[in-house]
Every structure is written in C-alpha cells, then in structure tokens.
Amino acid sequence: MIPMFEEYQNTYKIESANEIKPGLEAIQVAMEKLGNPQLAVPTIHVAGTNGKGSTIRMIERIAQEHGLTTATFMSPCIENVHDQIRLNGQSITPERMNRAFEEAKEAGLSGLLTEFELLTVIAFIAIRQAKPDLAMIESGMGGRFDSTNVVEPIVSVIPSIALEHTNFLGDTLEKIAWHKAGIIKKNGYAVIGEMPETAQKVIEEEAHMQQATIKINGKDFKVLDDTWSNEVICMSGLHPSLKGEHQKGNMALAIQAFIEVAKVLHIELVEDRVQQAVATTNLEGRFEQLASHVWLDGAHNPASARSLRKTIQQVLKGEKVTMVVGILKDKDVEAVLRELEQVSDDFIFVAVEREQDRLMQPEELMKLSHAKHKQIASSVLQAVQEKQKEGSVVVTGSLYLLAQWRSILQQVLE
Known part of the structure; x- marks a missing residue:
C-alpha cells in the first residue's frame, strides 16, 4: 500500500488490484486511452538492482544546472506518494496530483490496472501536464515487463545487476540481467555500470539484437580519482556529495547518460555545471x-x-x-x-x-x-x-x- 495514494483513488473512484502482475498489456491499453503521455517528454529510463535512485538524482541535478526543467518518477516512496513524482526537484503538489487523477478518471481506467500500474499512469499524466524538458523514470521491478517500460527513452541506464526479487525475476544473474536489459530499445542508446561478466554479456547481447549503441563504465568511460573521461571528453574536480566509493560509479553513468541527452537536445555540456551538480546531489535514505x-x-x-x-x-x-x-x-x-x-x-x-x-x-x-x-x-x-x-x-x-x-x-x- 502506497501512503496517501488510496485517498486519491477513493476521491476519484478509481479502483486497482493490490497485487503484482508483470506484463505490459494492461498499461499499454491505458496509455492508448490517454493518448500516450509517456511519449510526450524526452526521457531517460533506469533499471537495475542498486544505484538507480542515486544515478537519477545526479542526472536530475546535472540537467537542472544546465537550465533544463525536470521530472522524476521513482520508487518506493520516502514519506508518501507525493515524493515519488518530482517536478523540478520538488514533490508533486496535491493540486497537480488531483489534475492527473481527473484525467485518469475521464479516461475510464478504474479496475483495469494494478496499484503500481495506476501510479505509473498518474506519473506519466502529471509529467505530460507539467511539460518538463527531461524526465527520468525508474523501473519498479525488473524492466522488460515493468509498467514503466512503455517509454521510448533517449538513454536506457542499467547501473548494476545482483540477485533480487528471485521469485519474479529468476534465480540467476543471467535471468535477472535479461529482465533489466528489456529496457534497451531498437536503435537505442544504453549506458551500463560495472557488473559481473555473466550479467554484462546478457545485456550486451540484448543491445546487439536491438542494434543499440552501448557504453560500459570502465571500458568506454571511467572515473579515476576526481576525473571523468571518455574517448573525447575529460572533466576533473568532481566530488560527489553522496557518500561511498560506489557513488563514483553512479556519477560516471549519470554524466555519460547526460552527454547523450545534451547531443539530442542540442545543449552544450559545461564542466563547472557538472561539478556543481554532483557536489549538491542529495538522496533520502542513501547514507x-x-x-x-x-x-x-x-x-x-x-x-x-x-x-x-x-x-x-x-x-x-x-x-x-x-x-x-x-x-x-x-x-x-x-x-x-x-x-x-x-x-x-x-x-x-x-x-x-x-x-x-x-x-x-x-x-x-x-x-x-x-x-x-x-x-x-x-x-x-x-x-x-x-x-x-x-x-x-x-x-x-x-x-x-x-x-x-x-x-x-x-x-x-x-
């Protein structure tokens, strides 16, 4: 149960199933009814075992430092449903949540979706209504059959692979990686973190099958001490505010992902703005x-x-x-x-x-x-x-x- 979400459902009389049903059929129907709000805004899609939230928050801050308006959809909530949908770094207001629910009610979605599917729909509606320059969407569980996987992202990001949700995703790293790799789209662009070779191989095979470009941390780009570099760019003076050595890996992914966004949105990457962004990123519940x-x-x-x-x-x-x-x-x-x-x-x-x-x-x-x-x-x-x-x-x-x-x-x- 997502705190405060049921209150909105009761107000607008939109019912949902309180269970997990992997698969995209139901949410694809909902998206069609709504005119595909998930396609209205340039998007980054993030799936993986750990590091998703930190990576998203760093991308969010980098985008903001470059003058972009942003939206994020992340799980789980910290206090209540409002903080799962952020607009320009602030939790969605009750007024905006009401507007999103009004649109969902008009589309006749009651009884069609699970609770998380409905929340995903509400997030996409709210993001379309807000019209940000860039949205970052976190996969709820897995990726391939997760309700968020109806987006067509500029970049798909997979920070890490480890055993999790084995009753749904499988009991090996290869099976779990197959689910996460499902967010890579045809002719897309993927950025992945350092992970076990068996998992990386699965993701690389998916990228090849989708004819997608894939960039791998430690191979195509890297962080050494306070310096990030790839084959053409080098930036130094990077000191992530999020604690822990692993956050350098998340920072590396965030920068590589934003470089692709900058190309697509025709934005000039500015080193001191990246420095400021990673130095001022915060994320609740991460040390x-x-x-x-x-x-x-x-x-x-x-x-x-x-x-x-x-x-x-x-x-x-x-x-x-x-x-x-x-x-x-x-x-x-x-x-x-x-x-x-x-x-x-x-x-x-x-x-x-x-x-x-x-x-x-x-x-x-x-x-x-x-x-x-x-x-x-x-x-x-x-x-x-x-x-x-x-x-x-x-x-x-x-x-x-x-x-x-x-x-x-x-x-x-x-």
Whole structure:
C-alpha cells in the first residue's frame, strides 16, 4: 500500500488490484486511452538492482544546472506518494496530483490496472501536464515487463545487476540481467555500470539484437580519482556529495547518460555545471545523516549491504558503530547480516507493529545474527537514543521500513 495514494483513488473512484502482475498489456491499453503521455517528454529510463535512485538524482541535478526543467518518477516512496513524482526537484503538489487523477478518471481506467500500474499512469499524466524538458523514470521491478517500460527513452541506464526479487525475476544473474536489459530499445542508446561478466554479456547481447549503441563504465568511460573521461571528453574536480566509493560509479553513468541527452537536445555540456551538480546531489535514505552520529541507509540486499559496509569503513573509520536493522522476509537476510557484521558487533533489531506479515520478526533476526552483542528494541527511536551517545548509529534495512523510520527520527532528532 502506497501512503496517501488510496485517498486519491477513493476521491476519484478509481479502483486497482493490490497485487503484482508483470506484463505490459494492461498499461499499454491505458496509455492508448490517454493518448500516450509517456511519449510526450524526452526521457531517460533506469533499471537495475542498486544505484538507480542515486544515478537519477545526479542526472536530475546535472540537467537542472544546465537550465533544463525536470521530472522524476521513482520508487518506493520516502514519506508518501507525493515524493515519488518530482517536478523540478520538488514533490508533486496535491493540486497537480488531483489534475492527473481527473484525467485518469475521464479516461475510464478504474479496475483495469494494478496499484503500481495506476501510479505509473498518474506519473506519466502529471509529467505530460507539467511539460518538463527531461524526465527520468525508474523501473519498479525488473524492466522488460515493468509498467514503466512503455517509454521510448533517449538513454536506457542499467547501473548494476545482483540477485533480487528471485521469485519474479529468476534465480540467476543471467535471468535477472535479461529482465533489466528489456529496457534497451531498437536503435537505442544504453549506458551500463560495472557488473559481473555473466550479467554484462546478457545485456550486451540484448543491445546487439536491438542494434543499440552501448557504453560500459570502465571500458568506454571511467572515473579515476576526481576525473571523468571518455574517448573525447575529460572533466576533473568532481566530488560527489553522496557518500561511498560506489557513488563514483553512479556519477560516471549519470554524466555519460547526460552527454547523450545534451547531443539530442542540442545543449552544450559545461564542466563547472557538472561539478556543481554532483557536489549538491542529495538522496533520502542513501547514507543520509539525520543527526549527529545517526545515519540512514537502505541496505536491503547483499549488494547494497556490501556498499554500505564499504561506506562505513570509509566514512566512519575507527568509530564504534551500532546497527539498527529491520528487513522484509523476501530478502537474503543472512547475506545482508554477514556484510554488516564486518563493521559492527552491536546489533539492535526493532519490533514493528504494522505489516508484520511482510517483515522478518526481530526474534528471527536475532537467531540469524552472528553479532556478539544483539538485542531487540520496542521502537527505532528507543534504539537510536540508547546508542547515539556511545558512537555512530546506522539505521538500515528494507527501503519500505526506512521510509517509516525516517519520518519518526526526523521529528525528534537534531
């Protein structure tokens, strides 16, 4: 359930199915009814396991620094449905959301779509109404059969491939890469990050089949220290504000993607604007500092937990670190814990009242944890306040859960 989305549905009497139905048939029908709003604005489409949000936010800031108006559609929400659709860097207003729902109601979409498909439709309507210069669309799950895959993007971006949603996408990197590669279009342009060779091969084969141009981080472009370069351009003085060495890879993708956008939109790329953009990019829940010694990060799968572990080793080197953790049942919980236990021996697992059927209970997490010191807290606030005075506290786990916890902590912590 997407916070506040149901209120709009009730107001406009638009019903949706609360389930996942991979496939494009239903949303293609909806798009036709609406006159294909997804084709109204130049678009970048991003799919992958990790790094999607960071890459989109950096592209967004680069575009804005070059004078472009922007729109983004990302998942999941941080606080409520409004922050999933951003116009010029600001969450969509209730007034604009109402206008989008009015158009959806007039098109007679009630009962035709799943909840996420309907949200995707609303995003495309709102973006068309706003008429930005550039839109960035994040795939919800997978790519090939995700409801966002009705766009015809200038650039398709795939930052990373790792095991995720194996019940829907398959249990091997090759199967997952096949789903992600589905966002590459005929005669299109694709930018991909460094990833396992088996996954890269699948994506390269898809690009070849689609006769698409593909650019690979580390091969066709790269970042070394503070310098980005490809075969014709070199830019230095790049210092991403987002923490962690992995963010340099996301920055590399964002710059390469925007270079293609600049060509298509006939914009001159300006080095100091790129420098300013990457230095001022922010993204909620990506090693986000909420207060003194309190950090929030969505390490919801082994790959993102590995990135968090490396970031802690880099940013909080030598400090005592307490991990406050909550994870959904469908994640590879043990692999996530093994990564985080390399930087902390002090874990707190938080009891959660809502959506207990989706969450792994703290007692189960305690049994799986190898940490020397581990306990259960009745609330995330209690856990943070108890440990904040002892050293750094990193609140982490499933993005779904972090959205709730972030709101609670922001109201109290300074």
